[in-house]
Amino acid sequence: MLGAIEAGGTKFVCAVGKEDGTIIERIKIDTLTPEQTMPEVIDFFKRHKVKALGIGSFGPVDIDQNSPTYGNITSTPKPGWTNYPFLKTMKEALHIPIEFNTDVNVAALGEMMQGAAQGFDSCLYITVGTGIGAGAVVQGNLLQGLSHPEMGHVLVKRHPDDTFEGFCPYHKDCLEGMAAGPAIEKRWGQKGHELQNKQEVWEIEAYYLAQALMQYILTISPKKIIMGGGVMKQAQIFPLIRKQVQELLNGYVPLPQITEHIEDYIVPPALGDDAGITGALMLAKRALEKE
Amino acid sequence: MLGAIEAGGTKFVCAVGKEDGTIIERIKIDTLTPEQTMPEVIDFFKRHKVKALGIGSFGPVDIDQNSPTYGNITSTPKPGWTNYPFLKTMKEALHIPIEFNTDVNVAALGEMMQGAAQGFDSCLYITVGTGIGAGAVVQGNLLQGLSHPEMGHVLVKRHPDDTFEGFCPYHKDCLEGMAAGPAIEKRWGQKGHELQNKQEVWEIEAYYLAQALMQYILTISPKKIIMGGGVMKQAQIFPLIRKQVQELLNGYVPLPQITEHIEDYIVPPALGDDAGITGALMLAKRALEKE
Numbered sequence: 336m337l338g339a340i341e342a343g344g345t346k347f348v349c350a351v352g353k354e355d356g357t358i359i360e361r362i363k364i365d366t367l368t369p370e371q372t373m374p375e376v377i378d379f380f381k382r383h384k385v386k387a388l389g390i391g392s393f394g395p396v397d398i399d400q401n402s403p404t405y406g407n408i409t410s411t412p413k414p415g416w417t418n419y420p421f422l423k424t425m426k427e428a429l430h431i432p433i434e435f436n437t438d439v440n441v442a443a444l445g446e447m448m449q450g451a452a453q454g455f456d457s458c459l460y461i462t463v464g465t466g467i468g469a470g471a472v473v474q475g476n477l478l479q480g481l482s483h484p485e486m487g488h489v490l491v492k493r494h495p496d497d498t499f500e501g502f503c504p505y506h507k508d509c510l511e512g513m514a515a516g517p518a519i520e521k522r523w524g525q526k527g528h529e530l531q532n533k534q535e536v537w538e539i540e541a542y543y544l545a546q547a548l549m550q551y552i553l554t555i556s557p558k559k560i561i562m563g564g565g566v567m568k569q570a571q572i573f574p575l576i577r578k579q580v581q582e583l584l585n586g587y588v589p590l591p592q593i594t595e596h597i598e599d600y601i602v603p604p605a606l607g608d609d610a611g612i613t614g615a616l617m618l619a620k621r622a623l624e625k626e
Numbered sequence: 627m628l629g630a631i632e633a634g635g636t637k638f639v640c641a642v643g644k645e646d647g648t649i650i651e652r653i654k655i656d657t658l659t660p661e662q663t664m665p666e667v668i669d670f671f672k673r674h675k676v677k678a679l680g681i682g683s684f685g686p687v688d689i690d691q692n693s694p695t696y697g698n699i700t701s702t703p704k705p706g707w708t709n710y711p712f713l714k715t716m717k718e719a720l721h722i723p724i725e726f727n728t729d730v731n732v733a734a735l736g737e738m739m740q741g742a743a744q745g746f747d748s749c750l751y752i753t754v755g756t757g758i759g760a761g762a763v764v765q766g767n768l769l770q771g772l773s774h775p776e777m778g779h780v781l782v783k784r785h786p787d788d789t790f791e792g793f794c795p796y797h798k799d800c801l802e803g804m805a806a807g808p809a810i811e812k813r814w815g816q817k818g819h820e821l822q823n824k825q826e827v828w829e830i831e832a833y834y835l836a837q838a839l840m841q842y843i844l845t846i847s848p849k850k851i852i853m854g855g856g857v858m859k860q861a862q863i864f865p866l867i868r869k870q871v872q873e874l875l876n877g878y879v880p881l882p883q884i885t886e887h888i889e890d891y892i893v894p895p896a897l898g899d900d901a902g903i904t905g906a907l908m909l910a911k912r913a914l915e916k917e
């Protein structure tokens with residue numbers, strides 16, 4: 336039996352399952368302080384006698400294996416979790432192989448191994464929700480360098496009709512500041528799901544998201560782009576994004592995946608809301624194989 | 627003896643050298659048509675009896691090993707070179723292990739193995755010249771996905787004082803359109819090297835380049851950024867770029883490499899103009915090790 340954690344800012348999803356991605360049992364635990372949350376998490380995996388564990392965590396996290404603080408959640412404002420040694424705590428409690436990464440890198444892994452990007456060795460997963468985050472698998476590896484990607488904060492050009500100033504505390508009008516769920520709500524005075532029939536809302540939303548995808552395509556050239564999160568439940572936005580990506584690239588990357596079959600290139604998660612937890616299970620599988 | 631080719635649009639640099647990066651002999655051959663240029667290239671390597679060859683080529687190229695056109699130069703406007711089977715031609719002539727990649731990916735490899743990024747497993751190399759191109763090594767691999775990176779064409783925001791429309795035939799005011807050497811010349815009516823003492827030229831240039839670096843940092847988080855090419859000979863631009871990168875990120879990536887020691891993070895090539903040819907030699911080494 337393999338264990339998986341999708342650690343989010345409001346809840347932890349813990350699951351046990353099989354190497355083929357089947358989830359056998361799962362529980363949700365509220366993200367309170369580590370003292371309140373972690374004993375329950377540890378207990379669940381002890382009870383199921385898991386052989387290995389994969390963790391996809393909210394961030395920022397330290398994923399540098401050579402760092403003394405490897406596996407810590409780092410500078411989060413969330414009470415109790417700043418510099419919390421997440422991986423170390425789990426290792427000391429369970430004594431099994433554990434792999435640790437960001438929630439979005441892990442979701443990309445899930446979609447690559449069990450979802451929309453099966454058969455490929457790379458994909459990008461972006462979630463558009465309360466914030467915007469993206470992760471990727473590149474040549475088989477969960478993307479990492481000096482740190483993990485922070486692709487939600489790339490620069491975008493302002494839409495000429497948009498006077499909203501942006502809400503990112505660091506950059507104001509970066510991608511997240513202009514296109515995450517709260518930006519839609521602040522710009523239009525209503526939440527995204529109440530604006531379904533307002534065409535201009537989704538044109539502007541697609542304008543920003545397409546720019547970000549263009550940057551990702553030109554930089555890491557993913558083999559598939561998977562877009563999830565609450566805002567992407569507005570399925571009518573996919574064709575708008577695809578069209579704007581083509582217009583922005585303007586034939587510059589003359590690959591049929593982009594110029595002809597873009598509806599198979601920019602897609603919703605095949606695993607729906609299970610991309611993260613399935614990816615964590617796949618990460619547990621990798622942890623076991625590495626031993 | 628190992629062989630190396632840096633294939634550019636105006637000249638081919640061919641060299642032979644050792645596994646430690648030492649170049650023993652090199653020649654330059656004009657890039658005319660393949661019929662005129664290639665026999666000379668092949669002859670050089672036959673004469674030196676090289677055991678393996680690394681090629682860094684101008685693009686776009688097909689670097690997908692599973693593609694029937696792997697190793698071809700693809701949609702270049704250069705007469706005679708469109709869909710030219712570069713790798714295949716060399717393999718049939720030499721019968722040795724050969725690795726093939728883009729000029730800028732290969733330059734990144736050179737800087738990582740013998741230059742400014744030694745000791746790291748990742749770096750980004752960007753050249754700012756007649757065009758702008760960038761390549762990267764990520765987790766030890768030359769970056770590639772659906773295709774190779776085309777980072778020179780990322781989107782940038784216009785400088786508020788800049789009325790130049792941009793010269794990229796695909797995107798007008800992308801990074802290359804606004805910041806490559808010809809953009810400087812068209813904007814100011816003089817070539818870059820004649821504008822050395824005009825502060826506003828380099829402020830605007832740094833404004834665009836810093837935005838691009840921000841996108842790359844947020845996306846692939848390279849462990850070192852190396853900036854080469856003709857325009858970067860204006861050494862006074864480095865401090866401007868570093869400062870603007872810090873201002874754009876605004877503490878969002880709180881790593882000491884960026885917030886404290888950015889003068890060691892964004893640097894000129896340690897190999898000078900030899901990043902590409904040295905990288906090609908290192909690629910030959912990899913080709914040999916793979917056999």
Ligand SMILES: Nc1ncnc2c1ncn2[C@@H]1O[C@H](COP(=O)(O)OP(=O)(O)O)[C@@H](O)[C@H]1O
Nearest residue numbers: 464465466516517526527528564565566568569
């Ligand atoms: N059906 C929907 N249509 C448009 N926006 C939605 C929808 N569902 C959720 N959202 C928006 O997405 C954000 C929540 O994102 P979600 O991915 O559900 O959670 P989180 O990012 O917090 O994990 C909110 O800003 C919400 O308004």
Ligand SMILES: Nc1ncnc2c1ncn2[C@@H]1O[C@H](COP(=O)(O)OP(=O)(O)O)[C@@H](O)[C@H]1O
Nearest residue numbers: 755756757807808817818819855856857859860
């Ligand atoms: N010292 C310099 N200062 C500023 N710009 C320069 C300098 N040297 C070359 N350039 C500009 O760089 C461009 C040529 O780039 P270079 O890297 O030398 O060649 P290429 O990109 O064609 O391989 C030209 O636009 C030229 O004006």
Ligand SMILES: [Zn+2]
Nearest residue numbers: 488503506509
């Ligand atoms: Zn931001």
Ligand SMILES: [Zn+2]
Nearest residue numbers: 779794797800
């Ligand atoms: Zn362009």
